[in-house]
Amino acid sequence: MIPVAGAPVSFGVFELRPEEGVELAGPDTVCQVLQDTGYVGVDMGPVGFLGRGAELRERLARHGLELAGGWIDLPYADQRAFDERFAELDGILDVFVEAAEASPQRLPLPTLACSGSAVRQANPGGGPEFALTDEQWKPYADNVMRAVEHVRARGLEPTFHHHACTYVETPDEIDELLSRTDVGLTFDTGHLLLGGGDPLTGWRRWRQRINHLHLKDAKVAVLDEVVKGKGDMRAVWAGRAFVPFGEGDLDLDGIMNEVIADDFDGWLIVEQDTIPQLGDDPDQIARDHHTNREALKKWL
Template identity: 30%
Template structure:
């Protein structure tokens, strides 16, 4: 089995805080991502959202579409309403060959609010769980029937953030709901990527690789800062520039025959963290970790 290396445009331009990298053209992101060695990109807010426009742009740069974030609101709308809302996104992914959809429930989320500390992350009530899971299963079944599997993205500042919440999601959701293993969000929420990988090896269908600067994370927690303040202060970085043990994690992925994308998704302030420099660093470190774990990278 082999994996492919991709990147998210957050390295250059930020979706949660559009002022970060706001003047960077999409062509710059794509050209520099290709220069760094990546085979594909996830979507960002500067990407055209119809395949007829985006396909030729990616083809010009010799890149594939990896996946793209979808903001779910299943706590406030029905499964049928959600399916109608996601159809254009699903069509884009399917048309351009992406097999997974990055999916996150954003009802009551706070990660886009700079003045709201992470300690105010929303929590799902029992009634919320009983509403959410059947609706999620219905949406996931529909997407899988269309050839694209949901990769659920637990995320700081949302209703599914902590290891306990991930455990409940995996216990109650149907097998059609895959799990996106995001190393940085898991560590920042008090979890261990190696433990989660071993526990849910058969559910993981997408991997986001972001590293954590421990001192900045501690400061964010100690001073009760927001997610966006954490980003601006440098809480996240590319794999290999923090303290997460990627070699052991990748050994587990090899043993479980993971064959999807490894995506560098490490939001930083591009005025501080030079995008091409960090893209190259992230790519080279991922290749090194794969080699150490004897995980084959698809050329």
């Protein structure tokens, strides 16, 4: 049975600041909602959000959850910045090791990602004019493998998340990364739609490398409007591009039938990235989690 996890980003808890005056859910609220709606895992969220050491393990145990993964972005394209950030990697990996002590049978996956650049962040969807050159790809891939090998040296297996507004966003960029490294792929249906890809095609194309699944529905029209208007990624999140299963353009039946047929055995993390707004119904996030988990009961 594929284990299903939720994520703090679905509560608006991630690297972007909240809207002024909005109070975000705390770790126990996040974990309680996931427990109440049938999830068995949780993504880490910002480092330390779920606690550290004994506090982290106690919180996970109390809510019947395991740590599924966690975001680690590094500036692979900027050597000086990468070297500085790399020095912080062990401190982040410590959280994964601490959590792994509570669930040694299914270790959490450190989810490597690219920090992007100001230009990429301002141009969701990418394009040839914003892509790395062949000359730039070699040091980029070398830095990815440096991070990958360091994660493995800590006894964990990494995964790499293609993501909007980074140098690994479009299908061609995902192909390039996979051809130059041996890291597993976090397959994100929503970000692939934003990057101009099709989830069914992508799954079939990269299945042998996918070791982590982020499942989200998205309204392509919202994504297209942001790209057309040269909005940034915050505009995508704030514009409610990511929606409950069945309300967007993801072919959930199609992708889940493929996932099951291929005997995928990694974590499936349900995400509905959002930036909560003043005046939002405080119970809506919990209802969306219930909706999303119920939609998956057809397969899981």
